[in-house]
Amino acid sequence: MDAEQIAAARERWQQRYDRAQKRDADFTTLSGDVVAPAYGPPDDAGSPGYPGFERIGWPGEFPFTRGLYPTGYRGRTWTIRQFAGFGNAEQTNERYRMILDAGGGGLSVAFDMPTLMGRDSDDPRSLGEVGHCGVAIDSAADMEVLFRGLPLADVTTSMTISGPAVPVFCMYLVAAERQGVDPAVLNGTLQTDIFKEYIAQKEWLFAPEPHLRLIGDLMAYCAANIPAYKPLSVSGYHIREAGSTAAQELAFTLADGFAYVELGLSRGLDVDVFAPGLSFFFDAHLDFFEEIAKFRAARRIWARRLRDVYGATTEKAQWLRFHTQTAGVSLTAQQPYNNVVRTAVEALSAVLGGTNSLHTNALDETLALPSEQAAEIALRTQQVLMEETGVANVADPLGGSWYVEALTDRIEAQAEAIFEKIIEMGAAASGQEHPIGPMTAGILRGIENGWFTGEIAEAAFQYQVALEKGDKRVVGVNCHTGSVTPPLTILRVSHEVEREQVRALADRKASRNGAAVTAGLAAMIAAARSGENMVPPMLQAVRAEATLGEICDALRDEWGVYVEPAGF
Numbered sequence: 001m002d003a004e005q006i007a008a009a010r011e012r013w014q015q016r017y018d019r020a021q022k023r024d025a026d027f028t029t030l031s032g033d034v035v036a037p038a039y040g041p042p043d044d045a046g047s048p049g050y051p052g053f054e055r056i057g058w059p060g061e062f063p064f065t066r067g068l069y070p071t072g073y074r075g076r077t078w079t080i081r082q083f084a085g086f087g088n089a090e091q092t093n094e095r096y097r098m099i100l101d102a103g104g105g106g107l108s109v110a111f112d113m114p115t116l117m118g119r120d121s122d123d124p125r126s127l128g129e130v131g132h133c134g135v136a137i138d139s140a141a142d143m144e145v146l147f148r149g150l151p152l153a154d155v156t157t158s159m160t161i162s163g164p165a166v167p168v169f170c171m172y173l174v175a176a177e178r179q180g181v182d183p184a185v186l187n188g189t190l191q192t193d194i195f196k197e198y199i200a201q202k203e204w205l206f207a208p209e210p211h212l213r214l215i216g217d218l219m220a221y222c223a224a225n226i227p228a229y230k231p232l233s234v235s236g237y238h239i240r241e242a243g244s245t246a247a248q249e250l251a252f253t254l255a256d257g258f259a260y261v262e263l264g265l266s267r268g269l270d271v272d273v274f275a276p277g278l279s280f281f282f283d284a285h286l287d288f289f290e291e292i293a294k295f296r297a298a299r300r301i302w303a304r305r306l307r308d309v310y311g312a313t314t315e316k317a318q319w320l321r322f323h324t325q326t327a328g329v330s331l332t333a334q335q336p337y338n339n340v341v342r343t344a345v346e347a348l349s350a351v352l353g354g355t356n357s358l359h360t361n362a363l364d365e366t367l368a369l370p371s372e373q374a375a376e377i378a379l380r381t382q383q384v385l386m387e388e389t390g391v392a393n394v395a396d397p398l399g400g401s402w403y404v405e406a407l408t409d410r411i412e413a414q415a416e417a418i419f420e421k422i423i424e425m426g427a428a429a430s431g432q433e434h435p436i437g438p439m440t441a442g443i444l445r446g447i448e449n450g451w452f453t454g455e456i457a458e459a460a461f462q463y464q465v466a467l468e469k470g471d472k473r474v475v476g477v478n479c480h481t482g483s484v485t486p487p488l489t490i491l492r493v494s495h496e497v498e499r500e501q502v503r504a505l506a507d508r509k510a511s512r513n514g515a516a517v518t519a520g521l522a523a524m525i526a527a528a529r530s531g532e533n534m535v536p537p538m539l540q541a542v543r544a545e546a547t548l549g550e551i552c553d554a555l556r557d558e559w560g561v562y563v564e565p566a567g568f
């Protein structure tokens, strides 16, 4: 771009900035100097211009490298969204109140392992796991207690659940109905992303195809009935935590996102209507600049492909909105107080990369679920960044840094090369067009032949070798190991929670209308066979207090379970 074009772009951005709503806040440095809302290259007549500036641009303009909004965080700060859940619905409800009272901006539900696997608390396979890594939810009644006193119309809630995402979503809708809230007004996020389960986290219920069928139904249902709700949070977090590089995290996740776009299109949905319902979830790891570059590249790649390949015409449909969580794997059991520092640095990279929502890990999360005190420090870490450091004053403050721009270009090129590889894998596998789309074909092939897991395992191995050689260093682990830190007091979930949950479930099963449950489940299976949208009959079963295990067992009976092919 020459100086004249840069000046014209600046003028365009300035006009949009002037028209936009801003927070009533102080936008000066600590020394009291006024700062501009965004900075760009010089555009006076004598300046040489900036080749390739159209790839960077101004905040709020295509390809959104510098963020989605002309105002950056001056319009609205990121959402402080702390992932939380343990024990039963009542205990978790209390933690949510603490989070909101302390200034949290949204809720984020962590479910226990039985719930994540679509099993009830009284299932023999659940023994010893109930309420341990998250909250136990067996039926709509638990969901009602989880959100008691928390107005679902006003607070955005994320639910981290993927295998049984749709029945859990139905329980959330029923909890809203029981609060007297019209589900159509709900705003929140459901994780749902099943591809990353096969690629990294390994919590699926069935083979990919029936999961995609359910996800397609969910996308169609939300696009038609709950316009603000985001039914998919396409997740790189688990891929990174399994050991991938930053470029793999970015590329595998965006490829998964493109496959969901193909799914929506294959169902005849309008991309401008359903694409705003796709959001993303990334890891913020320790390499500060690489992470910032990853977030900036993510927005640029997504906007380009959505416009140029999938035909999205509105800004909202081209936007990549994302939540970030600081890297759990970077936390150490040794000298755990240092984790506060790691988390703060990682959170800062997310903010400088323009995250829309953020979870900061607690210092004790490598040992157990966060204690109340550790959860408070984690939340305050975000508030220190937001309120004290001036980072919310200027949009994309690292834009134009030679280093950050070079890293952004590099990670983008690495991701593009991985997309090509995935598409090629799909084409080579079948030799004919896949009914959903070429990216989907490649992902399904890569899952089937273990390519994704192999790539991640190799990256994790290389990092481990570097760590063990001492080329990569971790304070308290392979260097600076002397310490006077006393052991932490950690949160323990009593096994009484499980006994109580099982008792409550037995009472609930005894007092509900069994015929209504049976009819709801039968209607759901009839829809599974006929091809009708499965959300309405599932809702009917959930309203009758069908349990998660009953719904998922009926589906497992219908579709079978999935066993991962062994790979060596």
Ligand SMILES: C[C@H](C(=O)O)C(=O)SCCNC(=O)CCNC(=O)[C@H](O)C(C)(C)COP(=O)(O)OP(=O)(O)OC[C@H]1O[C@@H](n2cnc3c(N)ncnc32)[C@H](O)[C@@H]1OP(=O)(O)O
Pocket (backbone or CB within 6 Å): 069, 071, 072, 073, 074, 075, 076, 077, 079, 081, 083, 106, 108, 156, 158, 160, 187, 188, 189, 191, 228, 230, 233, 237, 279, 280, 281, 321, 322, 323, 325, 356, 357
């Ligand atoms: C590891 C762990 C595990 O597995 O165990 C996990 O997975 S934990 C996984 C936990 N996952 C999560 O917590 C996922 C969280 N995700 C989300 O909350 C969402 O999907 C999100 C990323 C889109 C963030 O949504 P949000 O509501 O917090 O924030 P948004 O960015 O959408 O902002 C809220 C509204 O404000 C508007 N808004 C925001 N900023 C501005 C601005 N500067 N000027 C004008 N308007 C603005 C937005 O357009 C939106 O309006 P409008 O709505 O009108 O557009």
